[in-house]
Amino acid sequence: MKTSLELRLGWIGLGSMGIGLTKNLQKYISADSLTPLHYTNRTLSRGDSLKELGAVPCNTIGELAQCCDIVFSSISDDSILFSLVESFIASGNVAGKILVDTSTVHPDTSRLVNVKLSELGAKYIAAPVFGASPAANAGTVLFAVAGSDAAVSTVLPLLNAMSRKVLRTGEEPRKALLLKTTSNFLMAGLMELVAEAHVLGEKTGLGTTAVEELLQENFGPVIYNDSIRMTTGVYAPPKGVEPWSAVGLAIKDVKHGIDLAKQSDVNLPMGLLALDHLEQASAWGDKNDRDLDSTSIYGVVREEAGLDFETETVKDNCIKHKRSGN
Template identity: 40%
Template sequence: MLFKRVTTPHIGWYGLGSMGLPMAMNLQRYLFNTQEPSLTYYNRTISAGGPLDELGAVAATSLSDLVEKCDIIFTMLANDKVVTQSVDTITKSDTPLDKKIFIDCSTVHPDTTEHVSKTLSALGAVFLSAPVFGGPAVAASGCLVFAIGGPRPPAVDICRYIEGVMGRKVIECGPEAKNASLLKIGGNIITLNMMEAVGEAQVFAEQTGVGTSAMEELITESFGPIAGGYSNRLTSGIYAPPLGTRPGFGVSLAIKDAEHALSLAKGVNARLPGVEIAHGNMQSARDYAGECLDSSSMYGILRMEAGVSFWNDASRQG
């Protein structure tokens, strides 16, 4: 399929969760500064777009309206089911999809990515998988790492909306979109193991009297700001935020990511013992304290196993 370059493309965005909103805000700032058409966005809870409105972005009335108005559409959605439902909505609309470009930044199973790619490509659209590495704070700073899989000419052209805008680096994963999803899940294996290890170290530090401050300084200085950031989620209480607030990265999303990794590993006869432990602890945390938890809430279970409360002094208390 040839890629038809659009001189002044209209960019769309669907999905304004804890990652999607800061990413979309950075993209709108870029479009404003380069005097390109404002970002058009849609979200199931449209009021979430208030910060985008303040930056000059424009709300669409529906997902179909968004697709009709835009040449390039980014999506950042919660899970495979939402991604699949969105594609069903798009394909059932009357809007021709020929040469439109869809870039999905969601973390989904490679089978979902492949299904979406085939479905949209069959209707003349271009599909790129572009999952990201980094949490909400990294998204807000525009320093995410993107993995991109899909047809090369569009993938290269799209990078101008990514590098220096929403991300600091793009890792090319070749012409198959599902390879970007595979790389993302591989990265999640590292992330989950790191969060589990940091939680274990902090419980050890607290129980032995070393202290969480000294341990956090060691983690940051020896293992870098990412590991230090995970430690800060624990010591600042972010692992269990106040009820009714939005966790940095919800525990159910992290459980979904762990299950994708475990499923794929099983299919190639590989074991992920660290992910198995993290997955079990996250499930236990959710069973104990509900949905309003960060992915790092495995720490609460590690605390309980050490004979202390799930909650620390900085977290909510129930």
């Protein structure tokens, strides 16, 4: 069997995560002057910076599928994945091809996709990615990976090139999504706690600086990173600025966790609280024509405590962005 570097590689979806991941992948394969990565996206110009690195654009999923042996995907929700798979299948004979989906979808969706592709002789690997867009750009994300051992072994060097670690969760694709869904629930709960800690610090007069230093020194990099996104204003970017991790995706992800909990007769009160705050934040963003980050839970917790949704830092960021002419 050919190694991953002898196979033709393709990528579908260049959102905030996909664009960073693909750049690292293209740099990896071009280092040895190998066949360049092919890519496609709903807005093809989104990949112009990737093209400059040597990658090759394709106009359609079908075109890409027929010229590639391994196809990665990075899309926003389950319905798009189903549509992608239909286009992948309609492209022609897919036997022997490997589809590696890095998206966060419902575990049941991954099971259905696996069955459909297996019937046609193709391999499906669930490889949901952990981290926001800066981590994708830096190549420091995590992957949870599940699929046949042979297929996973083939793509493992490619996943390693885009990440700091790959977590194997077995051969059943839904297991990788179960781990990712659990992680999303944890992240939403941590964001809720960090937001409440900062608001408590501000309302009591302690201040957010002291709280953030405590989080950095005593609670680890994940919580500290959430804190930075809140205190630097990343949680509510200026109009037209893309968030690190969109609030709408967080809502989708937490809903998956709550649905799984119901199926297993488990109560997730923290998940329900986080979902409520995420939905309130999304409504604020819609009302103000702003694309908010998943950490915008902070703005809702602020409002519940009688503070403005936007901190002074957020307001200053918006003024500076407007003055810059963007």
